[in-house]
Amino acid sequence: MTEMELYAWIFLTVSEQPTPLWSILFSADGINRAEPSLEEMQKSFGWLQAQGLVRKEGKEYLYTETGVALKKSIPRGNIDIFSFWDNIAEKFSQLPEIDFQPDEITEKEIATAYRIRRKQFKEIMRKIDEEDKS
Numbered sequence: 001m002t003e004m005e006l007y008a009w010i011f012l013t014v015s016e017q018p019t020p021l022w023s024i025l026f027s028a029d030g031i032n033r034a035e036p037s038l039e040e041m042q043k044s045f046g047w048l049q050a051q052g053l054v055r056k057e058g059k060e061y062l063y064t065e066t067g068v069a070l071k072k073s074i075p076r077g078n079i080d081i082f083s084f085w086d087n088i089a090e091k092f093s094q095l096p097e098i099d100f101q102p103d104e105i106t107e108k109e110i111a112t113a114y115r116i117r118r119k120q121f122k123e124i125m126r127k128i129d130e131e132d133k134s
Contacts, residue, residue, distance in 0.1 A: 002089065003043075003047075004089040005085070006043070006044055007048060007092055008086075008092055009028060009032055009044075009085060010024070010028065010040070010044035010045065011044075011053065011067070011071075011088060012031055012081075012088065013031070014054055014061050014062060017062060018057050018060035018062050019060055019062060021060075021105070021109060022113040022114075022120065024041075024113075026120060031081055035114070038105065038107060039102075041103070041105050042102035042104070042105050044103075045102075045103035045105065046100045048067075050098050050099075050101075051092075051100075056103070059109060070091060074087045074088055
């Protein structure tokens with residue numbers, strides 16, 4: 001995965017509302033069938049914040065006005081998530097190169113987020129099993 005694809009993947013997991021790390025991990029898995037590593041999260045959020053596309057509120061992330069505008073500027077139409085992801089990565093590759101520092105997400109924060117994400121997934125699966133039995 002290229003750097004721009006990585007940044008686009010993580011960008012897609014955020015929303016206009018503050019988004020906790022566990023939800024970001026959940027979304028990342030839904031998009032790519034993989035969970036980003038601590039280093040990928042630190043690097044991506046550092047770059048996204050330095051570009052002014054995402055901001056951090058406490059321990060949660062959300063789009064800035066610039067991030068919302070950039071996402072809306074990319075036609076979604078009937079394209080699948082992978083094409084949309086590619087289009088965002090292409091748009092990111094047109095942004096100026098900048099120096100940035102990785103975000104300060106800690107190992108403890110990411111471990112907690114992974115635990116919550118697994119708990120949420122188990123709860124969803126439990127509900128699906130209950131519905132199937134009905």
